Amino acid sequence: MMVFLSRVLLTLLLHHLTGVAVGEVSVKRVVVPEYVDRGDNVELGCHWEVPNNKLYSLKWYLNDREIFRYMPEENPSIEVHPLPGVNVNIELSTVDRLVLNNVQLSSSGKYKCEVIAESPLFLTADKSDPMTVVQIPKEKPRIYGRQDEYHIGDTAHLTCVSAMSSPPAELTWFINDKQAPEEYTIDMNTSHSEHGLTETRKGLKFRVTREHFHNGAMNLKCTAxxxxxxxxTQQHSVDGQLTYNVPAMESRDILALSGSSSSLGVGQQQQHQQLVVVVALAVVMEMVMTSMLEYIPS
Structure with missing residues (x-):
């Protein structure tokens, strides 16, 4: 603060003594790409103005750490401060541009250009913008836990896994082109590689009902x-069997009734077969009523 005030007072004094206005120092804009691919060569630009073009120095910073300095009165005029993952091309870098070779994930951050005018005021201005280095996969996400067909009442349980990337991929599940309800999805742990890449996973688990089938089929899709x-996207289309899985206990009861008829007389066998039919119909009706209740709002 004291330095700033002293500069202001000195500016006012010069203006008072000479009657000449002291021009402003400004950085009009910086040219920093928002996203670049890992391994690319990147050019950054700085558009600035100083009074009478009397530049004392121009500096570039990454996350407030100096990486490049240009001072026209010095020999050599360019000085580079190495940082991990930041490879400045000295031959191509000038007072107006900064060239980086083979950018890495660690090259991501806020790039700031700072200019300082010549003495006696050494007025300063700066401007910054962020840059993110990305590694985008070429592969689709993968789906595990597939089944060839589902019956009403089955539980569908699948996992979607992204390819390694930076930044991490965002996964979304769809059922018949509609985003799956949040209660169907399961957030899972991510995996990280030693190179700074991330593999994300997301589960999908729900009880299969008639409404999940369109024209006898169900389409499950995961997007990254x-x-x-x-x-x-990765899709998994399956055929639907619009039949109910009869619970094991009820199946055994029907088989027991059916098998015991062999030891009865003709009239008793007819009555027994009728009883088997009635029990089977009761089981089916119970399943149908259960399915219908799923469509009744709670």
Missing amino acids: KISSLYYK
């Missing part, structure tokens, strides 16, 4: 998205 840079 990274901002506007990457969007890929």
